[in-house]
Amino acid sequence: MSTMNTVGRPTTPNQVETRPATLTGGRGLLQNEALIFEGDGWGKTGVDLPEPKGDASDLGDLVRKDPIGLPGLSEPEAMRHYVRLSQKNHAIDLAIYPLGSCTMKHNPRLNEKMARLPGFSDIHPLQPQSTVQGALELMDQLAHWLKTLTGMPAVALSPKAGAHGELCGLMAIRAAHEASGEHEKRRKVLVPTSAHGTNPATAAFVGYTVVEVAQTDDGRVDVADLASKLGDDVAAIMVTNPNTCGLFERDILEISRLTHEAGAYFYCDGANFNAIVGRVRPGDLGVDAMHINLHKTFSTPHGGGGPGAGPVVLSEALAPFAPAPWVVSDGDGFRLIEREEEDAAQAFGRLCAFQGQMGMYVRALSYMMSHGSDGLRQVAEDAVLNANYIKARLSDLMSAAFPEGPCMHEALFDDEWLKGTDVTTLDFAKAMIDEGFHPMTMYFPLVVHGAMLIEPTETESKAELDRFIEAMRALATAAKAGDVDRFKGAPFHAPMKRLDETRAARAPKLRWTAPEGSNLAAE
Numbered sequence: 001m002s003t004m005n006t007v008g009r010p011t012t013p014n015q016v017e018t019r020p021a022t023l024t025g026g027r028g029l030l031q032n033e034a035l036i037f038e039g040d041g042w043g044k045t046g047v048d049l050p051e052p053k054g055d056a057s058d059l060g061d062l063v064r065k066d067p068i069g070l071p072g073l074s075e076p077e078a079m080r081h082y083v084r085l086s087q088k089n090h091a092i093d094l095a096i097y098p099l100g101s102c103t104m105k106h107n108p109r110l111n112e113k114m115a116r117l118p119g120f121s122d123i124h125p126l127q128p129q130s131t132v133q134g135a136l137e138l139m140d141q142l143a144h145w146l147k148t149l150t151g152m153p154a155v156a157l158s159p160k161a162g163a164h165g166e167l168c169g170l171m172a173i174r175a176a177h178e179a180s181g182e183h184e185k186r187r188k189v190l191v192p193t194s195a196h197g198t199n200p201a202t203a204a205f206v207g208y209t210v211v212e213v214a215q216t217d218d219g220r221v222d223v224a225d226l227a228s229k230l231g232d233d234v235a236a237i238m239v240t241n242p243n244t245c246g247l248f249e250r251d252i253l254e255i256s257r258l259t260h261e262a263g264a265y266f267y268c269d270g271a272n273f274n275a276i277v278g279r280v281r282p283g284d285l286g287v288d289a290m291h292i293n294l295h296k297t298f299s300t301p302h303g304g305g306g307p308g309a310g311p312v313v314l315s316e317a318l319a320p321f322a323p324a325p326w327v328v329s330d331g332d333g334f335r336l337i338e339r340e341e342e343d344a345a346q347a348f349g350r351l352c353a354f355q356g357q358m359g360m361y362v363r364a365l366s367y368m369m370s371h372g373s374d375g376l377r378q379v380a381e382d383a384v385l386n387a388n389y390i391k392a393r394l395s396d397l398m399s400a401a402f403p404e405g406p407c408m409h410e411a412l413f414d415d416e417w418l419k420g421t422d423v424t425t426l427d428f429a430k431a432m433i434d435e436g437f438h439p440m441t442m443y444f445p446l447v448v449h450g451a452m453l454i455e456p457t458e459t460e461s462k463a464e465l466d467r468f469i470e471a472m473r474a475l476a477t478a479a480k481a482g483d484v485d486r487f488k489g490a491p492f493h494a495p496m497k498r499l500d501e502t503r504a505a506r507a508p509k510l511r512w513t514a515p516e517g518s519n520l521a522a523e
C-alpha cells in the first residue's frame with residue numbers, strides 16, 4: 001500500500017493524529033477558503049462602469065433602495081476563490097468516480113467545443129424560429145437518434161433530469177387513462193422494492209398510490225407477486241432495467257405482457273441505459289415510456305445537482321399525450337409545435353417554459369455522432385466488461401450481493417464480509433477518501449444490506465481499474481486484519497471530516513446570515 005501514498009505522507013492514521021494541525025487551516029499547497037461573504041468584499045466592486053446618464057430607471061417605486069447585499073471581488077480574487085473551492089472537491093477529470101447508479105463518465109472535450117459554438121451557446125429561446133434553424137435541426141436529429149436507439153416512435157425532449165422525465169412519463173400515462181375514461185379507477189402504480197427513490201416519489205407526486213412489488217432472491221422483480229397485484233386499479237408499473245442491483249430483468253417480456261394484459265402502462269426507468277445502449281431496444285421489450293438521462297448515458301457533465309436532461313421516449317399509445325414543444329420539419333425548414341392544438345391537441349401541457357437544456361442536447365448528440373453506432377454498442381459492452389472485472393477481482397475478499405452469474409454495468413457488494421470487523425460500509429467508504437478514491441454509492445439499493453454499488457463506466461482503462469481495485473483490496477485486507485482505527489475516524493486527510501449528512505439534508509442552511517453584531521446585514 002505504501003506505493004499508493006504520496007511521498008512523505010504518514011502511512012497510518014495514528015501517525016496523522018499525533019501531528020499538529022496546520023497553523024492556518026491550509027494543507028499541502030491548498031489554502032483554507034472562507035465563504036465569499038466572510039471576506040472583505042463589502043466595500044468594493046470588481047467592475048468599473050460609468051454612471052448611467054439621465055434617469056437611471058423606468059422602474060419608478062420599484063427601484064431598489066438598499067444595497068444588493070453581494071460582496072465584490074476583483075477578477076483574480078474571484079478566480080482564486082472558485083479554484084480553491086473546486087480543489088476541495090472530486091472531479092471525473094481527477095480520477096474514477098465509481099458512484100453506482102450515476103454513470104459518471106469522462107466528458108470528451110469535443111462535446112464542450114461543440115456546445116460552445118456561438119450558434120448554440122449564444123441563442124435565446126425567444127428568438128424567431130427562422131434565426132435558430134440549426135439549433136432546431138440539432139434537436140430534431142437528437143430526437144431521431146434517441147428514437148432509433150430505443151426503438152420507440154416518439155420522444156419528449158424537454159424534461160430536465162431523470163426525475164423530471166419520470167414526471168413527464170407518468171403525466172402522459174395519466175392523460176392516456178383520462179382520455180379513455182379509466183383514470184378514476186386506476187389509482188395505483190406498482191414499484192419494485194429495489195427502485196430508485198425518485199420512482200415512488202414521482203408516482204406519489206402525480207397523485208397515485210404506490211404499491212411495492214417484492215424481489216426474488218436473485219435480485220429481480222418477483223413476477224408472481226407482480227401478477228398478483230396487477231388489476232384494473234393499476235395505472236402503471238415502474239421498472240428499472242437493468243435494475244438497480246446491476247442485473248438485467250430476465251422476465252422483462254413477461255412483465256410487459258402481464259402489465260398490458262391488465263390495461264396498465266409500462267414505465268421503464270432508463271437511467272441504466274448505458275448498460276444496453278446499442279444492444280437492446282426498450283421498444284422491443286414492450287416499454288411505453290422511458291426517460292434517458294442524457295447526462296449519464298451520453299456523457300455531459302453532471303453532479304452537484306445539474307445540469308441534466310431527461311428526454312422521455314414514448315410508445316404509440318402514449319405519443320399523442322407528449323408535452324409541447326416538439327420540433328417538426330416541413331418544406332420550409334424546422335419549426336416548434338408549441339400549442340395544444342391540431343396534432344398536439346391531446347398534449348398534457350408543458351413541462352418547462354422553453355425547449356429544455358440546449359447545451360445538453362449538443363453534448364449528447366456530439367457523443368453519439370463521435371461514437372457512431374458500432375461505438376455506442378461498444379460503450380455498453382465495455383461498461384459491462386469493466387463492472388464484471390471489478391466484481392471478479394474483488395469477490396474473493398468482499399461478498400458480492402448476487403454472486404451467481406455476471407452483472408451488467410454495476411458491481412454490487414453487501415457488508416456480509418465486514419461481519420465481526422467492527423468496520424461498517426460507511427467507515428470503509430470514508431477510508432477510501434484517505435486513499436484518494438471517491439467512494440462508491442453506499443446503502444443503495446435498500447434491498448441489499450450495507451450495499452456498496454460500484455459503477456466504473458466504459459471510460460476507465462484497465463490501468464485505472466487496477467489502481468482502484470488494488471486500493472479496495474488493500475483496505476479490505478486492513479479491515480479484516482483488525483486495523484479498525486484506519487476506518488473509524490476516516491477521513492483523516494480530507495479537508496472535511498464526517499459531516500452530519502442527515503442534518504444537512506433535513507435542516508439545510510441555504511442562506512448566509514451576517515454574524516450577530518456585524519454591521520454587514522444592515523448595509
Ligand SMILES: *Cc1c(COP(=O)(O)O)cnc(C)c1O
Pocket residue numbers: 101102161162163164196198240244269271272293308310
Ligand atoms: C439517476 C437516476 C434517476 C434520477 O435521475 P436524475 O437525472 O438524477 O433526476 C432515477 N432512477 C435511477 C435508477 C437513477 O440512477
